[in-house]
Amino acid sequence: MQRADYLFISDFDQTFSFNDSGFVLSELIGVNDFAERIRLKQNIRLLSQLLENLDGHRFSYYVVSAAPRELVQSALEGIVPQDHIIGTEFRYDRATGEIQSIARVPAGYGKVAVLEELREQLPLSHHRIVYVGDGSSDVHVMLHRNRLDGLTIAVSQNKYINQIAQRTVLSDDALSVLIPVLESIAGWTPMRIREFFELHGFALHEWEKVQTDSLTILPVSGPGFGAPEVV
Secondary structure, eight states, rough: OOSEEEEEEEOTTTTTTTHHHHHHHHOOOTTTTTTGGOOBBBBBHHHHTTTBBTTTTOOOEEEEEEEEEEHHHHEEEEEESSGGGEEEEEEEOOTTTTEEEEEOOTTTTHHHHHHHHHHHHOOOOOEEEEEESSSGGGHHHHHHHTTTTTTEEEOOOOOHHHHTEEEOOOOOOOGHHHHHHHTTTSOOOOOHHHHHHHHTOOOOOOOOOOOOOOOOOOOOOOOOOOOOOOO
C-alpha cells in the first residue's frame, strides 16, 4: 500500500448517504436492486478525487460502516475502491447462501480497532487522521481521535456527537467536509476556501459559522427559587 500523508475515514449511513442502510436492507430481503434505494449525498466521487492531493496533502480515503459491506460496496461502486470499504462481514452457508454468523462488526469500539489497523498499515502518526461521522456508533472513535490529536467532524445535529466532535458541518453535499480540513490542516482562510470551491465550479452560497447553546430551563422549589415575591 502506498504511503499517504493523512488518513481520512468516514462513516456511511447518514454521513455520505441519506438513508439508514440497515433499515433499507430489512425492507429489501429478496430484492436484488437495494443499491438503487440508497440515496447518496452529492459529489462523493469528487471529494475522493480532491483528497488525493489537497494543497500538497495526500489523504488515503476509507469508508468504515456498521452496515453490511456488500451493501456499501454496491452503493459506492466506481466511487470508492472496494478494498477501501470496511463494513459488517457475514459467514454464509455454502449450500444455501444464508447468513450463518457475523464475522466482524465495525461499530463502537470496533471502529477504533479498524482505525488503528489502518493507521499501522500506512503507517501514520495519530494526529494525521481525520474521522467523519454522524451518530452514536461514532462516539468511541471520536473520543479516541480527540485524545490523540486527530481531527473529528460531525455531519449531523446529533447532540451526543456535536458535544464530542471538534467541528460540525451540516450540508447535503459531501464536499462540505473539506472546509474544516482546509481550515484546520491546510491553514486556509475563508477567502481562500471560497476561491478553491469556485475554481472547481461551486459557490459557497450560504456559509454560516454558528455557535448554538442548547438548554432547557425548568422551575425548581426551595428557598430563593420560584416566582418573584409580590410586595
